[in-house]
Amino acid sequence: MRGGRGVTPVGPGGPGSPTVPGDPGAPRRSGGAGDGLGGLGWGGRSRRRLAKGRAFEVAALLATLLGVAALAALLGDLLLDGVRHLSSHFFTSFASRFPERAGIRAPLVGTLWLMGLTAMLAIPVSVGAAVFLEEYAPSGWFARAIRTNIATLAGVPSIVYGILGLALFVRALGLGRSVISGALTLSILVMPIIILAAQEAIRAVPRGVREAAYALGATRWQVVWHQVLPLAFPGILSGAILAVSRAVGETAPLIMIGAMSFIAFTPGSLGDPFTALPIQIFHWASRPQEEFQALAAAAILVLLALVLGMNGLAAIVRHRARQGE
Amino acid sequence: MATVYDIDSGGREPALEARNLSVAYGGREVVRAVSLAIPANSVVALVGPSGCGKTSLLRCFNRMNDLTPGARVTGEVLFHGQDLYHPAVDPARVRQRIGMVFQTPNPFPKSIFDNVAFGPRVNGFEGDLNRRVEESLKRAALWDEVSDRLAEPAGKLSAGQKQRLCIARALAVGPEILLMDEPASELDPRASQRIEELIYALKRDYTIVIVTHNLQQAARISEYTAFLQGGELVEYGPTDVIFTKPREERTETYVTGRFG
Numbered sequence: 298m299r300g301g302r303g304v305t306p307v308g309p310g311g312p313g314s315p316t317v318p319g320d321p322g323a324p325r326r327s328g329g330a331g332d333g334l335g336g337l338g339w340g341g342r343s344r345r346r347l348a349k350g351r352a353f354e355v356a357a358l359l360a361t362l363l364g365v366a367a368l369a370a371l372l373g374d375l376l377l378d379g380v381r382h383l384s385s386h387f388f389t390s391f392a393s394r395f396p397e398r399a400g401i402r403a404p405l406v407g408t409l410w411l412m413g414l415t416a417m418l419a420i421p422v423s424v425g426a427a428v429f430l431e432e433y434a435p436s437g438w439f440a441r442a443i444r445t446n447i448a449t450l451a452g453v454p455s456i457v458y459g460i461l462g463l464a465l466f467v468r469a470l471g472l473g474r475s476v477i478s479g480a481l482t483l484s485i486l487v488m489p490i491i492i493l494a495a496q497e498a499i500r501a502v503p504r505g506v507r508e509a510a511y512a513l514g515a516t517r518w519q520v521v522w523h524q525v526l527p528l529a530f531p532g533i534l535s536g537a538i539l540a541v542s543r544a545v546g547e548t549a550p551l552i553m554i555g556a557m558s559f560i561a562f563t564p565g566s567l568g569d570p571f572t573a574l575p576i577q578i579f580h581w582a583s584r585p586q587e588e589f590q591a592l593a594a595a596a597i598l599v600l601l602a603l604v605l606g607m608n609g610l611a612a613i614v615r616h617r618a619r620q621g622e
Numbered sequence: 623m624a625t626v627y628d629i630d631s632g633g634r635e636p637a638l639e640a641r642n643l644s645v646a647y648g649g650r651e652v653v654r655a656v657s658l659a660i661p662a663n664s665v666v667a668l669v670g671p672s673g674c675g676k677t678s679l680l681r682c683f684n685r686m687n688d689l690t691p692g693a694r695v696t697g698e699v700l701f702h703g704q705d706l707y708h709p710a711v712d713p714a715r716v717r718q719r720i721g722m723v724f725q726t727p728n729p730f731p732k733s734i735f736d737n738v739a740f741g742p743r744v745n746g747f748e749g750d751l752n753r754r755v756e757e758s759l760k761r762a763a764l765w766d767e768v769s770d771r772l773a774e775p776a777g778k779l780s781a782g783q784k785q786r787l788c789i790a791r792a793l794a795v796g797p798e799i800l801l802m803d804e805p806a807s808e809l810d811p812r813a814s815q816r817i818e819e820l821i822y823a824l825k826r827d828y829t830i831v832i833v834t835h836n837l838q839q840a841a842r843i844s845e846y847t848a849f850l851q852g853g854e855l856v857e858y859g860p861t862d863v864i865f866t867k868p869r870e871e872r873t874e875t876y877v878t879g880r881f882g
Contacts, residue, residue, distance in 0.1 A: 436691045505728030509788070511689060513741035513795055514718030523744065524730060 375601075379594030387595060391561040392577065396588035401596050404577035406563040407476065407556075408545055408603070411573055414480030415487060415544050420537045423488045424526075427495030427533075432521050444496075451489035458486040459553025467554050474555035477567040482550050487540040494536020498529035531618030535611035542607035546600065548575035574600045636700075637662040637799055637829040638683055638720075643697035645678045645687060645853075652678045654853040655697070660799075660846075665821060665830045667844035667861065669837060671876070675853040676833045680801050683831060684720040685713040701799075718745055721792035725804040727784035729776035729791070734768050737776050737787055741795035754794055761827075762790035763820050782813025789820065793828075800824065802832040806839065818843050837877060841865050849873045 390400025430447075434440035462482030472478045502525050510520040526533075557572045559580070564571045574596055581593035636659035645653035653675040660666050668676040678687065685706060687693040699706040706716050718741075729737050738755040747754065755772070759765040764786040768779070776787055785805060792800060802821070806814035821830055821843050834840050840847055841861060848858040849872075857864060857873040868874045 503728070505724065505726055506730055508686065508689065508724060509728045509730065509791070510740070510744075511714075512684065512686060512717055512722040512724075513744065513791065514714050515740075515744040516714045519744045523740070528731065 372601075375594045375597055378591045379596075379598050382592055382595035383598065388599075392559050396586065396592055399581075399589075399592055401574065401577060401599060403560050403563055404572045404574045404596070405599065407571040408574045408600075410476050410564055410571060411480050411483060412541055412545055414477065414567075415483045416537065416541050418480060419484040419488050419491055419540070420533075422484075423491035423537070424495050424533055426488075427492050427499055428521055428526070430492070431496055431499040432517065432525065447489050447492050451493055453489075454549075455486055455547050456549040456553060458482055459550030461485065462550055462554045473568065474557070474570055475568045476564045476571040478554050479551055479556060479571060479573070482554055483544040483547060486547065486550060487544045490540040490543065491533075491537050494540065495529065495533045498532025498536065499525055501532060502528045531614050535614045538607050538611040538614070542604045542611075545607070546575055546604060548573075548579055551576055552579075574603075635662055636660055638831070639700040640679070640682070641698040641700065643679070643682055643695070643699060645675065645682060646694045646696075647678075647690070648692040652853050653682070653850075656850075656853075656855045658848055658855060658858050660829060660831055662829050663825060663827075664846060665825050665832060665844045666846045666848065667840035668831065668833045668848050668850060669835070669840050669876075670850035670856075672835070674850040676850050677803055678853075679850065680803055680831060680833050683799070683801055684717045684722055686717075686722060688713050718795050719797055720799040720801060721795055721797035722801045723785070723788050723792055723803065723805045725807055727781055727788050727808070729779070729784050729787050731775065731777060733773050734776050734779070734787060735772040738791050738794045741791060745795060758790040758794035759787075761793050761824070762786045763816065763823075764790055780813070782809050782816060785809060785813070785817060786820065789817075789824075793824075797828070799829045799831065802830060804833055804835065807835065814839075837865075837879075849876060851876070 387400045388405065389402055390398060391403050392401075393399040426447075430440060430444060434443070459482060462478060462485070466472045466478040466481045467474060472481070506524050506528065507520055510524045515523070551573055556576050557570050560570060560572050562569075578593050578596045578600065581589045581596065584590070638660040639658070641657050643653060643656045644651060652673075656675075656679060668680060670676050678693075681687045681690075682695055682699055683706075687695055695707060697707075701716075701720070704711070730740060732740075735755055738758050739751055742749075742751060742754050756765060756769075759768065764783060767783060768774075768787075776784065779787060789800075789805075805821075806817040809817065818839060821832065824830060832840075832844065844861045846859065847861040847864040849856045849864060849868075849870075851872060857868055857870045859868075864873060865877050868877065
């Protein structure tokens, strides 16, 4: 920063001033202006404006810290309660009436089943739908209505999907309270989210790439397959991972379709009953004994690690795609 | 106003002929009843002020307007006596015969080789792909600069090289006609000059229609010039006539630089 202390007020973005995580744009902009005008002298108005900007920055920082502090408190509390249960025994044992014998084998395997099946079912259908909406659908009222509805569906409470799953998969299709019913229900739940993410990724493919491919005599299918999808792939994948990680944490729809909370086996086929981590957590946390509460904390740690791991994976996919450009 | 301009094409068959061609975007007409014939193996420049419809007209010639939502084309474009807008015509096939180069160099985010090979690949080319890529790059005067790094991403090339790569990519499909939409307007003077030299060399084997807002460029490289204004074809004829003794006053006003 040019200029002495008395001449130039230290503007946002100056040395040592805090920056707001997640919003690198704003401080950098004002920092640039401050650097450029450093030697020109500042009127009272600029001083007031800078003060205002600084106040806002501090407020934004406090808001961020509040969120981080809440998360840290939660994690700390969980670690304190749960970490002592995190042994290999905890991962390999089934649920039990005796807290010291109880483990998460059934719900963990159930959750992994749900994750894999949901990804396999939801991602191809969602990408297909997104390709249709972005590349094929005529731009008339019909496509507009579908687009609006998908955005709305992404905001529908998950319990509603649970009721749909119960009526459609468990009863009407006779799939019962099985892991496939659960996966199908979660698939419908995350499909709108994946479709929206995929649409956005497809829309971000530069127009010039499409035009160039069409101008070379490529058919619509060739343009989509050889140019659009490869370029949109990282965006689609990271959106899909985030959506599936959301599904992993869902409890309400699974309770609705009748997932068990106490089973002493893991699903061996699509038609078997199942349980999942959030349900096990809910079950343990609602028991009065303190020991079960600690087990719930340990299970939450596992679930959090799973979700955070997937979020990290999504971030890596995005990052690598950006580097590849 | 539909006017068929008789131009002395030296006995050559027209490679492309527009008849009463109009383009409208959502009801707004941007090309009005244009009729003109493009002689084979010539360079025809489409000039006119911004928004005169020259790019829209160009994009009719390989049915790129099909991709613009709300665009409506009426009239005919004849190519070997066949109307390109006949319902039975497959636009992808049209674009194999009539290639296009865009204003902004737009190579695919792939290797240099894959850029040139894309066209032959999607068109089911069964010959020697390596040779086709080499030939195309040579024709586009780029081979000497990239022959030892064909596997490198096209994004590493300079803007002028990218545009020549786009030309090579278009040539690799084996078109008869090349449509160019201000191909040099985003390049520096040296790179721009190289594109002009290339166009001059290419007209031996191809028919070239080029949109440009650079009148000097049109005068340097084209044999025929069409002047458009407000979507209408004001005047069309040999380039030297258009630039030295145009029939229409509007043409004279434009080419002498009094507006636009």
